Amino acid sequence: MLHIRFTAEDMSRVRFAPRPSPVPELHAALLMLGAPHEGLLFGRWRGRLLRTLPGAAEPLGELVPGGAAPRFLDVLGGTREEGFALIRSARPEFVRSELARVYAGQGAVPPWVRALHRGDATAWDTLDRAQRAAHETVLAPVWPLVQDLHRAEFTRYALTAAEQGLAAALAAVAPGSRLRDGVWEWPSAPSTRSALEAPEARDDPAARGAGAAREASEGPEPGEVGEARAARATREVRLGGRGLVLLPTFHWRGGPLVQDLPDRPVVLAYPAGGGLPPAPEPRGARSDDRGLAAALGRTRAVVLRALAEPRTTTDLARRTGIGNATASAHAAALRAAGLITTTRTGRSVHHEQTPLGMLVVGTTP
Incomplete structure (x- = not known):
């Protein structure tokens, strides 16, 4: 389970992201590529992307050697360029500490990752090209649809909050959840741990072939979500006056993805939409x-x-x-x-x- 603890101040600092954020949505999609347990609903989508994902995206997988991503990738940004710029503007000491964390005990470190650890501009260019290649293949063809879905989710939340209050609006975000005594209690999500820690993905030939499939755990605070232990334990997130940003994602079907970094509002990305990944509109479809x-x-x-x-x-x-x-x-x-x-x-x-x-x-x- 997930418990999000509000202070009185946090109650007035809950906001819904006004528009979708390309980088977290991209990371959620890549995360879904490494979730073979979703083969029934996502199989065709997953197979298509694994066949078309370009080799330039391969370095993304090397940033997630053990299924947990460096947290300097946890950014929002209203546009792709803004999100990529936020990643590149991360403090050098933060980048170094996060790369050391994810590679601890993971064996040999690829040369370009070592260069990124040193702050080499060429290594940053490698990461930038990988992000762009993945974005053009995975997200760009469906971005107008993602925007439409986000507007619908935004409107639904806003109307529920206006008519029934915050507690009802939060409960509608996650059916089965409830806000009680300042704690938003989420139901168990058994798929959360296996998807984010991705043991199945690391053993899956298709995911290995994509390389970037494992990078998906770059989504909002993947390491933190992985610690939730799914149904067996309760993860506590204390807002402490920082507030909460709700961000629907339309490519992820597991449990909530939480970005919980010091001195920032907590960002909670939750699965939304119709249960299937957005598909590109056929040629000739209406704009x-x-x-x-x-x-x-x-x-x-x-x-x-x-x-x-x-x-x-x-x-x-x-x-x-x-x-x-x-x-x-x-x-x-x-x-x-x-x-x-x-x-x-x-x-x-x-x-x-x-x-x-x-x-x-x-x-x-």
């Missing part, structure tokens, strides 16, 4: 804009997107290429649906997206 247009109508979707910043009716008409009367009519319909607000200052009328409208078009700040 996000076309999907929104199908729901609202093409012109109304354009109007809603144009209101990411406040605009007068005249400015809106000019921006979208329609008449003032048409712009006013579409604004009225969007306002009635709760997607925009309209304010009047003197003789000027300004329209702007509501938080719900931002969610619908994916412009949530």
